[in-house]
Amino acid sequence: MLYDDSEQLQVRHVISLSHHVVSIYGGGEEIAEGELYIRRNAICLTRRDVEPALKHGHASLSKPFYLFSENCSEKEDFYFALLRCQERASGDDPTMEPPPPSPLGFNPAHVRLLVQTLYSSEEQYQTKWINAILGRLFLALYKTPDLEKFFKNKIDKKIARVKKPAFLSDVVIQKVDVGESAPFITNPKLRELNANGESIVEANVSYTGGFNIVGPQVLHHLYIIY
Numbered sequence: 001m002l003y004d005d006s007e008q009l010q011v012r013h014v015i016s017l018s019h020h021v022v023s024i025y026g027g028g029e030e031i032a033e034g035e036l037y038i039r040r041n042a043i044c045l046t047r048r049d050v051e052p053a054l055k056h057g058h059a060s061l062s063k064p065f066y067l068f069s070e071n072c073s074e075k076e077d078f079y080f081a082l083l084r085c086q087e088r089a090s091g092d093d094p095t096m097e098p099p100p101p102s103p104l105g106f107n108p109a110h111v112r113l114l115v116q117t118l119y120s121s122e123e124q125y126q127t128k129w130i131n132a133i134l135g136r137l138f139l140a141l142y143k144t145p146d147l148e149k150f151f152k153n154k155i156d157k158k159i160a161r162v163k164k165p166a167f168l169s170d171v172v173i174q175k176v177d178v179g180e181s182a183p184f185i186t187n188p189k190l191r192e193l194n195a196n197g198e199s200i201v202e203a204n205v206s207y208t209g210g211f212n213i214v215g216p217q218v219l220h221h222l223y224i225i226y
Contacts, residue, residue, distance in 0.1 A: 179209030
């Protein structure tokens with residue numbers, strides 16, 4: 001139901017989610033993932049059954065609903081609330097298609113591994129907060145194609161600068177698996193900070209996340225510990 005104001009006294013319109021497709025609209029252009037819920041983009045509700053109804057003369061053209069919000073966090077929460085409602089509706093109606101999209105989540109085992117590592121030793125005491133932030137950001141991105149593409153481009157540039165023997169053809173990276181955890185920082189130390197703003201920082205960095213590179217017919221497993 002759409003109301004005139006936040007007091008929800010006067011109903012302006014009633015929308016059946018089972019008859020609409022929920023999406024994020026940004027003016028018809030492709031939206032970067034980090035800009036999905038900014039103010040200028042809207043939650044769009046588009047009718048599913050307009051085309052069949054118009055063919056039989058039973059409906060007039062139904063325009064989409066565009067829902068905006070000043071609070072980007074509330075817009076994101078409302079978008080996923082609409083998807084959850086659609087998911088329940090699709091369970092009651094097997095003919096409903098397409099199914100609502102499901103958000104990309106992380107593996108709970110990887111979150112437990114992050115928590116266990118943060119509380120595993122006294123070395124983590126000073127840097128627990130920064131490792132928690134880095135680890136959580138990693139789990140929000142590690143299954144996305146953008147992060148895989150980022151590492152693949154970096155590796156391709158490194159390989160292109162390496163001199164190869166004549167009998168070796170070009171090395172092509174087929175797939176990059178970024179692993180299940182980010183590197184951990186411990187024992188940070190400030191070695192130097194001078195008047196020019198130059199600084200030297202020292203820290204221990206450990207990584208056992210299982211970063212994998214898949215080549216033409218070879219699978220390389222990298223387990224690096226600093």
